[in-house]
Amino acid sequence: MSIRATPRLAVIGGGPAGLMAAETARAAGVEVDLYDAMGSVGRKFLLAGKGGLNLTHGEAPDRFVARYGARQAEVGRWLAAFDAPALRAWAAELGVETFVGSSGRVFPRDLKAAPLLRRWVRRVRDAGVGFHMHHRWLGWQADGSLRFATPQGERMIHAGAAILALGGASWPQLGSDGGWVAALQRAGIDIAPLQSANCGFELDWSDHLRSRFAGAPLKPVVAHWVDRDGTARSRQGEFVLSEYGIEGSLVYAIGAELREQIAARGEAGLMLDLVPGYAQAVLAERLAAPRGKHSIGDWLRRRAGLDAAKCALVFELTDKATLADPLALAAQLKALPLRLRAPRPIAESISTAGGVRLEALDVDLMLRARPGTFCAGEMLDWEAPTGGYLLTACFASGLLAGRAVARWLGR
Numbered sequence: 001m002s003i004r005a006t007p008r009l010a011v012i013g014g015g016p017a018g019l020m021a022a023e024t025a026r027a028a029g030v031e032v033d034l035y036d037a038m039g040s041v042g043r044k045f046l047l048a049g050k051g052g053l054n055l056t057h058g059e060a061p062d063r064f065v066a067r068y069g070a071r072q073a074e075v076g077r078w079l080a081a082f083d084a085p086a087l088r089a090w091a092a093e094l095g096v097e098t099f100v101g102s103s104g105r106v107f108p109r110d111l112k113a114a115p116l117l118r119r120w121v122r123r124v125r126d127a128g129v130g131f132h133m134h135h136r137w138l139g140w141q142a143d144g145s146l147r148f149a150t151p152q153g154e155r156m157i158h159a160g161a162a163i164l165a166l167g168g169a170s171w172p173q174l175g176s177d178g179g180w181v182a183a184l185q186r187a188g189i190d191i192a193p194l195q196s197a198n199c200g201f202e203l204d205w206s207d208h209l210r211s212r213f214a215g216a217p218l219k220p221v222v223a224h225w226v227d228r229d230g231t232a233r234s235r236q237g238e239f240v241l242s243e244y245g246i247e248g249s250l251v252y253a254i255g256a257e258l259r260e261q262i263a264a265r266g267e268a269g270l271m272l273d274l275v276p277g278y279a280q281a282v283l284a285e286r287l288a289a290p291r292g293k294h295s296i297g298d299w300l301r302r303r304a305g306l307d308a309a310k311c312a313l314v315f316e317l318t319d320k321a322t323l324a325d326p327l328a329l330a331a332q333l334k335a336l337p338l339r340l341r342a343p344r345p346i347a348e349s350i351s352t353a354g355g356v357r358l359e360a361l362d363v364d365l366m367l368r369a370r371p372g373t374f375c376a377g378e379m380l381d382w383e384a385p386t387g388g389y390l391l392t393a394c395f396a397s398g399l400l401a402g403r404a405v406a407r408w409l410g411r
Helices: 016-027 043-051 061-066 069-081 084-093 114-126 180-186 207-213 249-253 255-265 280-287 296-304 308-317 326-334 389-410
Strands: 009-012 032-035 098-100 105-108 130-132 136-140 146-150 153-157 161-164 191-197 217-226 232-241 245-247 268-273 336-340 351-356 373-375
Touching (some): 016 032, 016 161, 069 389, 084 389, 191 255, 207 308, 217 255, 217 308, 232 308, 245 249, 245 336, 255 268, 255 336, 296 308, 373 389
Parallel strands (some): 009 032, 161 373
Antiparallel strands (some): 136 146, 146 153, 191 351, 217 268
């Protein structure tokens, strides 16, 4: 009796989702080739490591899943297969110990991405996955073969199945440039437009604030806004004044809401509580005390606890009459209005929203319109704030696709 060889799997994209898909499928006995447009894999992963490599988050599962917003039901199913504890256990298998920081974020003990990536790639290679660099995917030939641009010219690859893990379009110099969108649209795949996510937002600052306080942190503050359903929302955190506007963790956490406001109204409104430690009435009473020879800036520092950056922001957005009225000034410090004009360009964003709509995929992340082709990672239509949620879902979707393609080829 003859035994038919299992068709080979082509994994296209060497980020966390692609590497996890390749490793998972190979562990199930599939012959795997991994293709990437760059000269090495994991380049954006290495960039993330420059900030300490926030792998995942240690918060409770229900809160963790809620971070995926409108896609939490779908992403929650991915995480049921590979969640934050599973990711930490996977890192431990590579000899990388992790710890939970004071914010709940999970990092490698050495706060570096390169050692983890080196060990991982070595393990995947040793398992038998073939790596093919400088292969930029161009789409499909009429016969279904995969088209690649290589330094030696165009190359066609016939594979039994494919997993696309091509990333979004942020930091395009690292390989994820969104070039795959056109190829999938030509094939009739439904794509949600790519948009900036986990990005800064633009305001019109004066030259004084831009030159003196760009890069200054504002903490703690509470942001107040109205969501898409008209519900008043608030969140405490911190962000940074930038040359173009604002950026940082608090901004990223509510960025999807801000982006939707701008798309609908042309701008987004935020009200900032610069002094969350004081009730407005108490603050007004403190500011109403005789100021004597103190400047208003010194008075805000002494009586309201504002640092130089917060004072600069108050002066930027407050008229003289309000500054001279303790009651009005207290109200302004508790609800300082910001008008955001636009998100920063996709190329500057940490991640992107949009991509292959999940409705175009079955539960195994296989394209309904192209049986045998699966998708994983950031190229799918979901988003999450920074804090380890992005990486965790990329790993989980890669694992899910790797398992599913092994079952598909096994048929």
